[in-house]
């Protein structure tokens with residue numbers, strides 16, 4: 710697989726990694742052992758910084774998986790702030806609920822079970838931050854729903870926009886061809902959207918950050 714960063718630079722940056730939360734470490738190990746894709750550590754650190762800077766009162770996450778990024782966001786929220794997180798996989802919902810219970814942050818996390826395409830149109834709140842991390846072929850449509858739910862000045866964060874490096878590669882294996890085309894089309898829409906000031910950060914698997922300016 711192509712890499713986003715050259716190995717020496719990645720190796721150099723890895724030495725600065727600090728993680729001493731037991732539950733977070735356990736969840737990383739579980740995800741690794743069970744091939745569950747969760748946000749990589751550098752993107753997670755950056756997402757946490759965005760939470761600290763923007764102090765969102767209401768966060769929406771699309772794609773909970775086992776609750777890893779949910780808990781990383783929730784533990785930095787101020788009092789009276791909350792995160793709604795949408796997940797459609799029954800197995801993942803079970804795991805996420807168990808991890809949320811262990812995190813003792815259940816009072817600020819609302820797990821919305823179901824398909825985001827059904828759940829999002831029913832949401833009535835406006836969000837200060839939306840983290841989109843679902844199936845890549847759905848990004849375009851889920852982004853349109855997100856635009857409606859994000860307040861002006863809010864931040865949208867979207868993972869995997871460099872898609873293992875394939876978004877910028879001329880050699881894409883057959884298995885990744887369709888998903889890569891979806892990501893490339895989505896990136897054009899995201900970066901050209903008139904309501905957003907957007908950038909794609911070359912960290913992790915490529916993290917899109919968009920501020921809603923209109």
Ligand SMILES: C[S@@+](CC[C@H](N)C(=O)[O-])C[C@H]1O[C@@H](n2cnc3c(N)ncnc32)[C@H](O)[C@@H]1O
Pocket residue numbers: 746747748771772773774775776777778779795796797798801823824825826842843844847
């Ligand atoms: C990449 S994982 C999320 C990882 C998680 N955000 C983290 O970093 O810890 C994607 C998750 O999105 C869920 N998902 C994909 N499409 C969805 C949809 N349309 N509605 C709800 N959940 C969806 C999948 O079941 C999967 O658990």
